[in-house]
Amino acid sequence: MPPLPIDLVAEILCRLPIKLLLQLRCLSKSFNSLITDPKFAKKHLRLSTTLHHLILESRDNLGELHLIDSPISSFSNFRVTLTKLSHPFILNTFSWRMCTCDGILCFTPSTSKDNFVVLWNPSIRKFKRVPPLGYQCRLFSNHYSFGYDPFIDNYKIIVVYFSRESEKNEISVHTLGTEYWRRIQDFPFSGHIGGPGIFVKDTVNWLAFENVDNNGLFAIVSLDLETESYEIISIPDVNSDKYWSLEVLRDCLCIYVTSDLDLDVWIMKEYGIKESWTKLYSVSFVGGQMYDIRTLYIFEHDQILVELHDWERTQHLIVYDSKIDTFNIQDIENGSLLKNPKVYIESLISP
Numbered sequence: 001m002p003p004l005p006i007d008l009v010a011e012i013l014c015r016l017p018i019k020l021l022l023q024l025r026c027l028s029k030s031f032n033s034l035i036t037d038p039k040f041a042k043k044h045l046r047l048s049t050t051l052h053h054l055i056l057e058s059r060d061n062l063g064e065l066h067l068i069d070s071p072i073s074s075f076s077n078f079r080v081t082l083t084k085l086s087h088p089f090i091l092n093t094f095s096w097r098m099c100t101c102d103g104i105l106c107f108t109p110s111t112s113k114d115n116f117v118v119l120w121n122p123s124i125r126k127f128k129r130v131p132p133l134g135y136q137c138r139l140f141s142n143h144y145s146f147g148y149d150p151f152i153d154n155y156k157i158i159v160v161y162f163s164r165e166s167e168k169n170e171i172s173v174h175t176l177g178t179e180y181w182r183r184i185q186d187f188p189f190s191g192h193i194g195g196p197g198i199f200v201k202d203t204v205n206w207l208a209f210e211n212v213d214n215n216g217l218f219a220i221v222s223l224d225l226e227t228e229s230y231e232i233i234s235i236p237d238v239n240s241d242k243y244w245s246l247e248v249l250r251d252c253l254c255i256y257v258t259s260d261l262d263l264d265v266w267i268m269k270e271y272g273i274k275e276s277w278t279k280l281y282s283v284s285f286v287g288g289q290m291y292d293i294r295t296l297y298i299f300e301h302d303q304i305l306v307e308l309h310d311w312e313r314t315q316h317l318i319v320y321d322s323k324i325d326t327f328n329i330q331d332i333e334n335g336s337l338l339k340n341p342k343v344y345i346e347s348l349i350s351p
Contacts, residue, residue, distance in 0.1 A: 063091030103347025147199030
């Protein structure tokens with residue numbers, strides 16, 4: 001039987017899971033060359049049936065991360081197991097926040113005393129330390145974001161910080177592969193920025209507030225990664241005297257609106273179109289007890305996976321079905337020792 005054409009081999013391989021591909025690299029030089037090709041990595045990311053997983057941080061050990069072995073779509077009433085990831089030692093040396101894009105984890109400093117960013121793909125065990133931001137890292141209130149710019153086929157790290165000298169929110173950008181950060185046009189709003197920017201639809205998005213209590217919401221400010229220009233995105237028509245936060249679900253912007261009595265979750269089904277804001281679900285706080293609830297994932301049949309912290313600050317992962325009003329609490333091995341779950345997809349993309 002004649003060998004398969006290399007193009008057909010690539011079409012087959014790009015649909016296989018990462019773990020198997022890493023094993024196939026050892027089979028031959030031609031397989032290794034194909035699987036390590038950046039073009040193949042991008043095609044695999046686009047076409048593979050790799051499922052979403054959850055990655056969690058250790059409560060006690062700085063830098064320690066755990067990956068839930070089962071994909072999110074297979075969550076059930078059974079206990080799920082964890083794999084401890086062999087993380088770069090540098091993650092033990094500073095306090096960080098984590099965001100992710102295309103299988104690359106981006107670790108950014110959570111305090112102003114640290115001035116570097118680390119990128120790591122745990123699937124292929126490669127990491128990179130980004131050149132330091134410099135003196136600007138000592139400015140007040142740094143918020144980092146990480147996203148992909150398809151127009152230059154590269155990734156960008158964005159940091160917004162409040163300068164005491166100019167009394168403005170300034171922004172710097174680092175493009176992977178370069179050795180510097182560069183200033184771009186200042187943030188078009190001088191008020192409070194409600195946390196790190198959210199990457200969606202080739203843009204980074206921030207909530208802009210009138211005060212530091214995340215009240216008095218002004219708007220969503222969007223940065224286009226290609227043009228590096230800003231746009232104001234309309235918010236849902238909701239009473240603004242509440243607590244707001246911004247996330248992403250199904251590649252759509254998502255807003256959490258919390259009051260003393262309830263939580264509303266809104267999703268923008270068509271980016272930039274105000275009329276597409278749709279209320280995903282509401283939760284009433286029973287007996288005046290306020291819960292910290294965050295939606296992590298939406299299943300195909302509109303079930304949702306939520307992270308809930310009750311009034312005793314105990315963390316739970318819950319699969320909720322709003323159609324029949326039922327929920328299942330997901331039992332996680334050593335779950336009480338973990339925190340901050342993030343949705344993660346495996347990839348071959350090198351940082």
